[in-house]
Amino acid sequence: MQFALRSLDDSSLMPPPFPADTPLVSLKMGSSLQPALIKEGDDVYFECGVQANPRPHRLTWYKGDTEIVHNASAGVILSDQSLVLQSVTRAAAGDYSCLAANSEGAGASNPVSLQVRYAPVCATPAAEGGVYGALKHETVTLRCDVDSSPPPTSFVWTFNSSGEQNEVPPSSYTSNAFTSMLRYTPVRDVDFGTISCAAHNGVGEQDAPCLYRLIAASPPQSPQNCSVSRGGAARLRVACAPGVDGGLPQGFRLEVLELPYMLARFNFSSNSSPEFNVSGLDARVSYALRVSSLNAKGASDPVELYTVAARPPDKYTGASSSLSLSPMLVSLLALAALLAAAVCAVITALYRCSARRHAAGKQAPAPDALYLERSLESLSAKQDSYCVSPLRYEGGGAGGAGGVGGEDEPDIIPGNYDKLPPPPEYLRLRPAPYAPADMYSGTQFGDNCLSPGSLSRGVSARAADLAPRPEVVTTARKVKESCI
Known part of the structure; x- marks a missing residue:
């Protein structure tokens, strides 16, 4: 084994x-x-x-x-x-x-x-130094929220005016867990001031009470620290910090005005904060921006900001285009045209009246004027004879011997050589309104001739204008030339 x-x-x-x-x-x-x-x-x-x-x-x-x-x-x-x-x-x-x-x-x-126990503290920073507006006989509700561990066991409200502190009766407020609500109605000017709220728990009393500054309501303060920036060629962003609201809920408004004529282009409003995004602007135009605050008591002074055009205006390269005229401008132009036409009509009428008065003054008869009647209907025909001016005529035969001036005066062209027959109608003289008595004394006139004193009305001429002048022959044969 x-x-x-x-x-x-x-x-x-x-x-x-x-x-x-x-x-x-x-x-x-x-x-x-x-x-x-x-x-x-x-x-x-x-x-x-x-x-x-x-x-x-x-x-x-x-x-x-x-x-x-x-x-x-x-x-x-x-x-x-x-x-x-x-x-x-x-x-x-x-x-x-x-x-x-x-x-x-x-x-x-x-x-x-x-778990860490601690005394109550204000739950929100807004309750630390908050401003509230109210009107006289207007009830406002103040809310006090605290944070603590364990929860608070009691709240105390205190009113401070002119350095004197007075505890608000507990009947004016209610408390539940971490919150206490106070209903307060100012009646006099001294009822506006600072109200504080403090809570107490098992650790201790609140070290820094929640403060509420009660003021008479007023329009809000203007926005603060405003800035504008571009979000592109046609976009703008406007941002501000809100100012004091005047004790009432406030909103904000932005107005966009086109320079240089301050034409209103856009209008924006906001209930939360003074911040705006603007689009759809023309990059070739500069703008003015107005930011303001509003509440139930009114509006603040606007804060103005300015922008510069993102790019210069386009240069004119095309054909001329029709001008865009406003109705008011068209009305003004039409009114100016009517006034100009009226002035021209008045000036023309005055000129014509003055011309007629001047012409009438020129045609007034003079005492020594001769009048020549140009109306052919008033003349009687003389077919067989004619009259030579008596001022220089000294007779002559039937054959025309002894012409005007005679042979002894070579400067005068004789008028008895083949003289044209007189016109079928001759001028008939009528007596003038006035003629000197001795103007033609001693002068003999033919039977077919009227006295020079017989004058006609019509075109006027003075006696000096009727002085004898050389006779012009339109057709002549055998005319002796003069040696001049």
Whole structure:
């Protein structure tokens, strides 16, 4: 019979080791702490217990889902398997856990909740120094919201006017959990001032109360720190910070005016904030922007901003186009034309009247004027004879001897050589309104001739104009030339 022998150092004879597995992790708060009484300013530490084979090579701390890192300056210290939080604040409240990892895997601990107690504080920054407007005999409602742990147990409202503080009766407000509501009605001028709200809980009283400044309602303040920027050639963005609302809800308005004639092009309004996006602008035009605030009491003074055209106006290159005239301009031009026509008509009428009066003055008869009748109907025909001017005629035969001036005067062309027969109609003279008595005294006239004193009416001529002149012969034969 044979037996198999094995040495004592054979590993098969060793008891099996602790089985390898993922770490088992647990978390607890420091034993000296009372979790229900931790408040702001206390130091807190946690201990993380781990059982693992093999040993964990990494240990991680978490607050909720956020990993915690070592930061001694912020009061966060990681040491071996513990976490220390120095001078905790309400921001440190939350659920904490730790996680250990080895080659087999990772294990997470149970969460431990940290609650930090703190005195009440204002829940919203707007309640710290907020301004509220009201009218006399107008009831306003003030809301006080606080944040605290544990919840507040009471609220106190105080009115401060001219340095004197008076507690508001509890009957004027109601409280519920973290909120208190005050209904306040100012009656006199002294009823406007500062109202404060403070809460109290198990940690203590609120250090900085919530303040409300109650003022007589007024128009809002102009927007502040306005700026304008281009979002393109035809887009603008206007942004401002709101001013004091005058104690009433306020809105905002933007007016876009085209320069240089300040023509209104766009109008925008906003109830939330003084920020506007303007599009559809002409890139060749400059604009003026007016931003103002409004409430039920009125509007603020506008803030004016100016823009410069993104590009210069287009140069004229095409044919002339018809002008666009406004109705008012057309009316003015028509009125001016009518006035000009009326003035021209008046001037023409005056000129014609003056011309007629001047002509009538020229035709007035003179005492020594002779009148020549040009009307042929008033003349009697003389077919057989004619009359030679008596002023120079000294007789002559039937054959025409002894012509005008005679042979002794070579400067005068004789008028008795083949003289043309007189016209069938001759002029008949009528007596003038006035003729000197001795004008033709001693002068003999033929039977067929009328006296020079017999004048006719018509075209006027003075006696000097009827002086004898040389006779012009239109057709002549055997005319003796004169030596001039």
